[in-house]
Amino acid sequence: MDSVELLLEATGEELLRSDWDILKRAGLPSQARHTAASNRAHITLLAAPRIPAEYDSTLAALAEALPLPIHTAGLVLFRTGRGQVLARLGVVSRALLDFHQTVHQALDGVPGVTGNCVPDRWVPHITLARGMTSGQVAEALDLLPGDHGQLILPTLRRWDSHEKTTTALGSTTG
Template sequence: MDSVELLLDASAEELLRRDWEFLRRAGLPSQARHAAASNRPHITLLAAPRIPDGMDGALAALAGALPLPIHVAGLVVFRTGRGHVLARLGVVSQALLELHRGVHRVLCEVPDVAVNCVPDRWVPHITLARGLTPAQVAQATELLPPDHGLVPLPALRRWNSREKTTTALTSDGEHG
């Protein structure tokens, strides 16, 4: 799946990477186990099998709203066919909803957008781990701090899953 993602600033990213590391050290599934340089804490605004390259200019124009503050709050669990996903919940603001809707307006012709990304069904979150059992979810919630507070979202990028590349849609898109 290709995606359009919001990135955290460096200090907020470090908080989330610490969450990943707490889980990894406890022997639990963790995003820390993915060593790719593109693996960064992020909030997905839209995911689809293919997002065309030709839309980058229109997406970058939306980045004028950045940086946006977001409260990185407690933990949330999503059930999937391959276990549970543990994530940090992002508290929605009007500005974040407007940016999300703007991305979907720009990419309205993109087919097969992931259902959990569409407006009015989207839950902004930062994934910490995938494939957990219920017992592992319980263990993880005991390890992690309850809240990370208000953090800035300064950068927007596009992920190309076929080429395994990211494209910065803001000047600090890979340095957040």
């Protein structure tokens, strides 16, 4: 799946990587086990089988609305066919909901957008681990801090899963 994502500023990235490291050191599933340079803490705005590069200039123009703040509000679980996904929940603000809606309107021609990303069904979150059992989730909850407070989302990027590349579409941090 290709995706359009919001990245965290450096301090927020460090906090989330700390979460990943806590899980990894405990022998639990963790995003820290993904060692690709493209593996960054992020919030997915839209995912689809293919997001053509032709949308990049439109998305870059939308990125001028960044940065956006987001408050993390504890942990959330998503059940999947391959175990549970543990994530930090992001509290939605009007600005974040409007930005999300605008991205979807701009990419209206992209087929196959995943249902959990569409407006009114989207839950902003930052994945910590995938494929966890219930026992592993219980252990993780004992280890992880409950909240990281307000974080800043200054950067928009597009992940191309076919080419395994990311394209920066705009950033307030250079």
